[in-house]
Amino acid sequence: MGNTTQSYRDTWAEVNLDYLYDNTVSICKHLPDNTNVFAAVKANAYGHGDIQTASTVLEAGAHGLVVAFLDEAIALRKSGIIAPILVLGSTRARDAGVAAEHHISLAVYQIEWLKEAIPMIAPNDSLRVHIKCDTGMGRIGLKESAEVREMEKILLASNQLFFEGIFTHFATADQHDSNYYQTQLNTFKSLLSSLKTRPTYIHAANSAAALFHNDAIFNTVRIGIALYGLSPSEEMKPLFPFQRKEVLSLHTKITHIKQICTGESVGYGAGYTATSDEWIATVPIGYADGWIRKLQGQEVLAEGERVPIVGRICMDQTMVKLPRHMPLGTEITLIGAQGTQFISIDEIAEKLETINYEVTCLITPRVPRVYVRENGVGKSVSMSRKE
Template identity: 50%
Template sequence: MNDAVYYRDTWAEINLDAIEYNIKQMKQHIGTTTGLIAVVKANAYGHGYAQVAEAALKAGADMLAVAFLDEGILLRKAGLTVPILVMGAARPRDIQAAIDYQLTLTVFHRNWLKEAAAFHRMGKLQFHIKLDTGMGRLGIKSKSELEEVLKDSCSSDFAEAKGIFTHFSTADELDSSYFQEQFGKFETLIKGLQNTGMMIHCGNSATGLRFPERLFNALRFGISMYGLAPSSEMRGILPFPLKEAFSLHTKAVQVKKMAEGEKVSYGAVYEAEKEVWIATLPIGYADGWIRRLQHSEVLVNGKRAPIVGRICMDQCMIALTEPVPLGTQVTLIGSQGKEVIPVDEVAERLDTINYEITCSISTRVPRVYTRDGKVEEIVNFLLK
């Protein structure tokens, strides 16, 4: 590791081999006739926009997807030239930016194209149509509105429909009744469109893992591209093992002996019940390691150690049974020896989902990218 690239011993490690493995396994699972759209929104779920996008394409992804226009522009400025779908709402007045950067937008209501026409200057927009089959977010709900958008597209000289999609709200739940209801609505709405050459995609990671026969001609691969199960319910029914790509590490910057009765951190809520060694770690809630993780554990020399006292903005403390040298590596997410703290464990401690954990690790934390066990790139967002 190049110590000159960042100046605090806290970093997230991103295993690009794991991302490529997960994509290759999914491609084998869904078959050669189904395209794979790699979802890299939200800084690739905290893993890094361009680095994950490039790894995904290397592994065989056909297209990228992001949440909003700015993310797509970021990827274009990073040199990526593949098709990129913006899945969220873009303002009609921003149509020219999408055309200039060759980004595929999402049209989700009947008036969007008419409103966008006033802001079009040159070039042609490609777009996908979003259908709301029961998620209750963006999307067209009726056949008549869909037909109107398709009609407007056919008569337009500045926009062309290239795809149509929906999103399932319960594909990751073992009870598939609502999933089946949504799927049925989608089939009804797209009737007659399957042979038009449009990209038709309804599947997220959960759908692809559980129902590969219901993907039409493309899959949106999000959370499981990063090696994480779409839900706790699905962990036991995965068709192939996933490899987690994200780990989080720091180092002990001070180790001191505390006597019985001495207190640690804000509020003095932790009091040593006996003589204990306290190690200070340079990571805190401003990095995404939030205060509610106060009673969680970390790994030191392959063993678990508790976080004690309140987590501070930039630091936290752990209790040890014996001293360790300064600079000893501490793993907050990931493995050491035979012990492992997966992302799901942290999520369960916080009563949330694994998506939120990796997305929450802030850009104060550098990302270290590895391939074949070697560091390939280090990104320090603060010093870019």
């Protein structure tokens, strides 16, 4: 995972680590002093590359990392990362010992799970846990103060468990209407008040809550989408407290170009028919790369101009209508900037009728990530592909 490798295909996602670093620094500056920032690098860092992203955000001031599953956390440990890592999702009780061995913290939300997990932990190890509270998200977590107190009692009584944190997750922090958010926050504060002790980390705020709601920060926040220069929602865009820099762009190159005549068709189902003599370019990216068929008609950039995708997007190739002949190897930008033109991730999300999170996560592992960073003299470039 994350090994440097050669690519033999002219399609790549470029990840600007300078932008990632700057976004992280801006977030840390915006927060109160001594706030612990845990950076969300789950799902291969939202498609950006987990190891490279993790290393950069930690360098920029993040305190720790959060992931979805134990496998993701172990991959980071094996890459040499020693910062705190919390698994937010479910972990099997029988794997508690593996987490303890790798010094990985786990979210816990079932009394039965704790009882099953304790025998799996080596006598000389201790598993760090964060109690997950469900205050209104409706996924996983404890809902009642009595459950929280009982879990705390078990944690404090066991030598093989360490009560490291407690947290919840907001469902509507990225919306102007704060009623539901406030209800969740009050519920979490009530659950906190039932504790006899205070763990090291108390966290509720995601990107939206951390940037737009000062009352939810406690001593720790979890930042995800904002790291990557994206807004948690359209509503929050105008309120962003710093200049966002989109970290990821997506590129390919022309592999074939031809002129078709009026009446000729392009693609599966003959879904596009030329109304005049037209130049059609083929580029090596398709729905198996996450550039899905619903993007038919979306504009991309060629020589600094917006040009449309025509015909149905294929598994591995896409056709583009050009205003003139362009040489083989001409770079086509699907997300990002060319000249004065810019295609944002949000534009793609709008076309797909989804959210920006999904766009970056959709870019599949067979698209190599190229990492670009200024080294004081010029750009340094490295490449990795998730294996």
